[in-house]
Amino acid sequence: MNLTKEIAEMIISMLDADNSAEIQRNLLAEQIGCAKSQINYVISSRFTPEHGYIVESHRGGGGYIKITKASENIETLKMHLINSIGSEIGEKTLRANIINLHDRELLTESEAKMILAATSEYAFRQIPIEYRNILRAGVLKQMLLATEK
């Protein structure tokens, strides 16, 4: 397991009842024994809006980074995603979005798995790279629509 995953898990375990955690970057980096900027990397790669998180921070003495798992407008989250999918989407972004929807129980485990399988790089192996993200967007949208009742 790499550093990034460890740190991400640590942060998630720090989320309180309000689904938010306030961390001190330098302290956390020191505890873990990594570069300070590693914390920023983890946040920017694992706690994005696609993952369902909002991040705020303050510099200076008494500074902090506050990470909150967003919880409003759950009902419209799926429709919002459908509408916001542009003409292309990468595997990472898609994965983040689907896991987020599953976390919020807007997709069943089975639905999430099928979507990830259908849009995996392996499923698209036979076609040129330049079409893959376009395809992912098209397939994803149709599948999400199919999960609407």
Added chain:
Amino acid sequence: MNLTKEIAEMIISMLDADNSAEIQRNLLAEQIGCAKSQINYVISSRFTPEHGYIVESHRGGGGYIKITKASENIETLKMHLINSIGSEIGEKTLRANIINLHDRELLTESEAKMILAATSEYAFRQIPIEYRNILRAGVLKQMLLATEK
């Protein structure tokens, strides 16, 4: 016995109780004393959907290749279909097969719907026609394997 067989057996012996194994390509290649790309060759020739395997991987520090064998009880009819698909399949044939599997209760209504949505001509509309049937075959195989529990 050739390298490929040895490596394939090694990987199979590494499957755990969940029928999955996480390997480190470079490490494995070094242990065996072969080219790194040999590992890829083994995977792409022996751990295909036709053989009942799902493969995922991650690059970068802490990277890995995860190989999962679809559960034993994947219905033979499904495996038959996966094996009979070949490298291309048209929308009509696919539809007929999915309906058949659904009729036999090997696919839930939801699974069938998602497969049809994901492989519809509409989902592929941005992609040149000559790729569509190839794509359908790839996506269908991955999805069928993902329908097990």
Added chain:
DNA sequence: ATAAATTTGACCTTTTTTGACCTTTGACGA
């Protein structure tokens, strides 16, 4: 003797990790 399968090696892409340097903010003394 071909054709198919295997093996290798050179080179590519993605993701993570680190470190040097930058910016913002609060506190404190002149």
Added chain:
DNA sequence: TCGTCAAAGGTCAAAAAAGGTCAAATTTAT
């Protein structure tokens, strides 16, 4: 009050750590 300094956090690019691709060379099967 203002200026300066220390305490945070932020940015960016290079290095490192995986895994991926492709085609040529070699071996094995038909």
